[in-house]
Amino acid sequence: MAMIKPRHEKDVHKDAPAEESEEIEEGPAHQDYLYNYHKAKLTYGLILFEFNDAIKEGDGERLFKLYKLALLLYKVNGHTKYAYVVLLYMCQIIAILPESEASDLKHNRFHNKYGGKGNNIPLDLLKEQLHKDLKTMWKGLGSNLSEESASRIAKALEMLQAILKTVDKDCALESRKGYRSAKDPEESVKQILGDLMQKNAFKFTPGREGHPTFHNFDGNLLKELDYRDLHKWMTEHLSLWGSIYEGRSS
Numbered sequence: 743m744a745m746i747k748p749r750h751e752k753d754v755h756k757d758a759p760a761e762e763s764e765e766i767e768e769g770p771a772h773q774d775y776l777y778n779y780h781k782a783k784l785t786y787g788l789i790l791f792e793f794n795d796a797i798k799e800g801d802g803e804r805l806f807k808l809y810k811l812a813l814l815l816y817k818v819n820g821h822t823k824y825a826y827v828v829l830l831y832m833c834q835i836i837a838i839l840p841e842s843e844a845s846d847l848k849h850n851r852f853h854n855k856y857g858g859k860g861n862n863i864p865l866d867l868l869k870e871q872l873h874k875d876l877k878t879m880w881k882g883l884g885s886n887l888s889e890e891s892a893s894r895i896a897k898a899l900e901m902l903q904a905i906l907k908t909v910d911k912d913c914a915l916e917s918r919k920g921y922r923s924a925k926d927p928e929e930s931v932k933q934i935l936g937d938l939m940q941k942n943a944f945k946f947t948p949g950r951e952g953h954p955t956f957h958n959f960d961g962n963l964l965k966e967l968d969y970r971d972l973h974k975w976m977t978e979h980l981s982l983w984g985s986i987y988e989g990r991s992s
Contacts, residue, residue, distance in 0.1 A: 775952030778961035780943040785963060789815075800862040802849035806835065817975070818967040829979060838987050872899060 789811065796804040809828050816825035835844045852862040879895050879902075880887055895902075938944065952959050 770958075771949050774947050774950045775957060775959050776941065776943060776950050777946050779952050779956050779959040780938065781961040782959065782963055784944075785961075797852060797864055798860045798862050800849075800852040800854065802851060805851065806832070806848055814964055814967060814972075817972055818964055826979070829976060830983070833980065833983060838983070872903075875899065875903070 789808070793805070793808055793812075796808060809832060813825055813828045813832070816822070816828065831847070835848050838844075839847060851865055853865055853868045854862045855868070876896060876899055879899075880892055883891055883895075951957060
């Protein structure tokens, strides 16, 4: 009951002084909306960079931790389907699957086609590349394409890939790393940095207005997250999955 007392005093005794720990909402004069926007943008960019680096290094443990943050970001921005998939993935690893299968699900999410450190790609990207190669082979059949010939090529795709890799090696062709080629970002980075430095974007200036499209931007990516709603949403799904998977195990 001691935890309820401060709220009770505030509701019953209207003239009661505010507690010292109570936060005061700051107005526009104390905000720097331009700073908030670029701070949030930088934070989000670093999160994406961390995801990309975890994949390249094949670090399933780090990727699992990042998914915890992704769950909150998906939920606060209304991407409930993505949040659902991430929550189920985490529950499968922590509670649903046997330990060996959970370990496979966490760590068997990458593919290193050419070897070396930092050269992993996601398995779904590998699947996209295989689909592209398969469609190219189907297209090469022309009028000879049929369900039988398409199925035969699909079954032989892995062996064909191994043969092509051997040919590339014999011809001393440069190995591709599996990612789409990208232009040198140096010029773009210089231009962006120049604009940010000119505007002093990362120097907090109270009262500064934001960009016209994001004039009242908040720097906290999770500010709008309703934790009570999040707890209710997670509890409902955990109860549902518990009844499903417990029934299967029995």
